[in-house]
Amino acid sequence: EAGVVQSPRYKIIEKKQPVAFWCNPISGHNTLYWYLQNLGQGPELLIRYENEEAVDDSQLPKDRFSAERLKGVDSTLKIQPAELGDSAVYLCASSLGQNTGELFFGEGSRLTVL
């Protein structure tokens, strides 16, 4: 069974440019998460989806970040425009959404903003 797939693995852009990250969760997982991981820190939630509905986006900086999960399967996270402080790893995770379920993570997308 395929795990959570993310792309690109690495992205280098100049500040003020846009960037997008893609995530395909494990088949059948209706809950999808985007996390931000700064260097030396634990993951911090950006947004959580239940199917196609964003049920927790309270930590998403909506002035420059956006996300979508149109068909309730794969998801895209966008930053426009990127700032130097956005350099980090963006992790996608999915779960079955059951009360006892754990998170399954992708390998992450490492963003460097110059």
Place this chain on the structure above:
Amino acid sequence: AQSVTQLDSQVPVFEEAPVELRCNYSSSVSVYLFWYVQYPNQGLQLLLKYLSGSTLVKGINGFEAEFNKSQTSFHLRKPSVHISDTAEYFCAVRSSGTYKYIFGTGTRLKVLA
């Protein structure tokens, strides 16, 4: 509000020695607890989880953890570490009835030859 504290940012230990990575949490409701491992340039992988029942939980790669409700702790242990255990370890908590996971800041385990 929930929070997770990993008291040690780095733990160096010699190969074949035992190790304990500490994790304390705070929550006003019952919780589920998790330990994840992250190898360089990879995502997080589940080591073990506590949901209910026995307070001693065994996971992959010879790791185990003990849930202590009175001390609000969930320390991770391994009796004999290998070089390949060198990685970052994250403790996470989720309150029952929610889907919000809170992660600690991580402990970098470095196993020395």
